Amino acid sequence: xxxxxxxxxxxxxxxxxxxxxxxxxxxxxxxxxxxxxxxxxxxxxxxxxxxxxxxxxxxxxxxxxxxxxxxxxxxxxxxxxxxxxxxxxxxxxxxxxxxxxxxxxxxxxxxxxxxxxxxxxxxxxxxxxxxxxxxxxxxxxxxxxxxxxxxxxxxxxxxxxxxxxxxxxxxxxxxxxxxxxxxxxxxxxxxxxxxxxxxxxxxxxxxxxxxxxxxxxxxxxxxxxxxxxxxxxxxxxxxxxxxxxxxxxxxxxxxxxxxxxxxxxxxxxxxxxxxxxxxxxxxxxxxxxxxxxxxxxxxxxxxxxxxxxxxxxxxxxxxxxxxxxxxxxxxxxxxxxxxxxxxxxxxxxxxxxxxxxxxxxxxx
Numbered sequence: 001x002x003x004x005x006x007x008x009x010x011x012x013x014x015x016x017x018x019x020x021x022x023x024x025x026x027x028x029x030x031x032x033x034x035x036x037x038x039x040x041x042x043x044x045x046x047x048x049x050x051x052x053x054x055x056x057x058x059x060x061x062x063x064x065x066x067x068x069x070x071x072x073x074x075x076x077x078x079x080x081x082x083x084x085x086x087x088x089x090x091x092x093x094x095x096x097x098x099x100x101x102x103x104x105x106x107x108x109x110x111x112x113x114x115x116x117x118x119x120x121x122x123x124x125x126x127x128x129x130x131x132x133x134x135x136x137x138x139x140x141x142x143x144x145x146x147x148x149x150x151x152x153x154x155x156x157x158x159x160x161x162x163x164x165x166x167x168x169x170x171x172x173x174x175x176x177x178x179x180x181x182x183x184x185x186x187x188x189x190x191x192x193x194x195x196x197x198x199x200x201x202x203x204x205x206x207x208x209x210x211x212x213x214x215x216x217x218x219x220x221x222x223x224x225x226x227x228x229x230x231x232x233x234x235x236x237x238x239x240x241x242x243x244x245x246x247x248x249x250x251x252x253x254x255x256x257x258x259x260x261x262x263x264x265x266x267x268x269x270x271x272x273x274x275x276x277x278x279x280x281x282x283x284x285x286x287x288x289x290x291x292x293x294x295x296x297x298x299x300x301x302x303x304x305x306x307x308x309x310x311x312x313x314x315x316x317x318x319x320x321x322x323x324x325x326x327x328x329x330x331x332x333x334x335x336x337x338x339x340x341x342x343x344x345x346x347x348x349x350x351x352x353x354x355x356x357x358x359x360x361x362x363x364x
Contacts (some may be wrong), residue, residue, distance in 0.1 A: 146183035209319035233270030242314025319352030
């Protein structure tokens with residue numbers, strides 16, 4: 001007996017089962033592909049290769065309306081099943097995933113070509129404004145709002161306005177936009193041209209415009225023709241001073257005039273250093289601090305292995321725990337007399353000994 005004969009149905013039940021298996025059955029949520037058969041103002045009919053056609057209608061049609069406008073008869077579409085079969089024998093479909101896929105493609109194109117896109121303001125938070133952009137939630141940081149919009153971010157809620165996509169990441173549904181890139185396009189173009197003239201290592205006079213817990217922003221003026229163009233850069237808290245900085249507001253405040261050094265020019269962003277514009281105090285450390293010389297400093301940190309003492313801004317040394325007599329307690333902010341045991345200006349390290357003013361207990 002041949003394998004073909006063995007596989008042929010022998011009973012009516014087997015025959016019916018074989019017939020049913022040849023008809024595509026669908027389940028809710030199933031993803032499938034088909035071709036557009038008919039397109040009307042209220043519905044889209046799709047050939048999905050089953051015993052009936054697929055139908056996109058009512059709410060599913062409305063949410064995909066903009067995407068459906070781009071389709072024509074014969075086009076392939078990807079859909080998911082909402083209802084396996086309705087009373088009229090249609091499989092009810094959703095084009096949500098296809099719509100979102102097309103939307104991400106359009107957003108990617110607008111970003112690459114720097115094309116403005118219409119968004120609708122939805123809410124304002126502590127760091128920016130949320131917007132709806134073609135059915136997807138986007139975000140505009142306050143730093144990307146123009147002067148007029150920044151005066152009243154709440155005024156953007158419920159309103160349509162233009163913005164440019166500046167960051168896009170489909171996997172995490174991240175869409176970051178800039179309203180300023182549209183409303184202040186002329187100014188930003190000039191700023192971009194000015195940025196191209198800024199080189200690492202240059203020193204500028206600037207003004208502190210914003211103080212944050214991670215650092216401060218400083219505005220500098222770049223010569224352009226007969227005038228100047230203002231651009232801003234970030235001074236990270238680690239670049240504020242050669243001394244340790246506990247809080248940015250302890251060092252600078254808005255409106256302060258500071259001298260900065262450009263330490264980074266990347267992606268249209270500037271990084272500045274206040275301490276870099278000043279002489280590194282360690283450059284003269286080897287001449288100023290010699291072995292056995294007496295110095296005075298202030299306790300800045302107490303650890304299990306010793307005490308750190310600042311001799312001058314940017315110059316700090318360690319009194320190792322073995323150089324502190326038993327029972328001797330030092331406190332933060334206390335002024336202490338020390339002597340230099342060892343100095344390493346390359347590694348920027350100082351080893352200190354404590355000058356004793358009284359004879360420690362047990363000392364012979």
